[in-house]
């Protein structure tokens with residue numbers, strides 16, 4: 001089977017009086033529209049991993065994530081679509097939630113693992129699947145050179161140039177891929193990463209691991225709102241306003257923090273008037289289901 005999806009990810013202008021006031025233009029690349037379940041950057045990250053598994057005739061994909069992991073859900077949906085078997089190793093005690101329900105719906109087997117053993121994923125893989133010649137290891141969040149390769153293709157799809165690109169950042173693989181894509185095309189676009197957890201400065205090391213050539217870029221580390229999966233009334237209020245004003249759904253874990261950062265920096269006059277800014281909607285809107293009680 002040919003492992004591919006037709007990419008539908010249009011670039012769309014968004015408007016706000018704030019942008020006019022500061023003389024900037026803001027666009028959103030709608031990677032969230034690539035697939036309803038294999039959403040956004042997760043398809044780009046999985047594409048070459050699935051192709052590699054297929055070329056090695058490995059039919060059982062083993063991967064890792066927290067109980068609300070967009071990566072687990074994307075893997076479950078992608079493996080179902082392309083005819084693989086999948087096991088998700090889930091951090092922590094057995095729970096049920098909307099994300100895990102959707103994983104199971106796509107036929108993913110779930111194995112819950114205590115937080116200590118979860119830390120060493122290669123050891124877990126060797127222990128449970130070391131003898132399984134069909135098993136293929138995919139790291140948490142899909143982090144890998146293959147994933148960075150897939151994300152670089154986002155840049156090839158752009159038909160215009162931008163002064164800035166903004167992207168939310170978890171493992172940093174998507175950021176690295178986009179930076180590689182910019183380097184490959186020798187574009188001067190400034191990349192801006194918004195880490196979604198506390199003390200995000202360390203992510204520079206993770207991003208740099210996957211860079212094909214050294215590159216300079218900006219990290220905006222002050223938009224974590226208390227840490228991964230954390231949100232306050234300010235962030236939730238921003239998301240509600242954004243969704244109501246644009247009709248585009250964002251969520252508090254990734255895209256909400258990234259867009260908040262962008263609006264905040266525009267308001268602070270961070271960008272030169274005339275700047276064209278492209279934000280990446282990296283998908284993940286099912287994450288909303290785990291945060292209903294915050295709204």
Ligand SMILES: *Cc1c(COP(=O)(O)O)cnc(C)c1O
Nearest residue numbers: 070170171172174254282283284
């Ligand atoms: C997983 C995810 C990210 C983070 O991607 P990394 O490559 O791990 O940095 C960003 N946005 C959304 C919506 C995600 O689901």
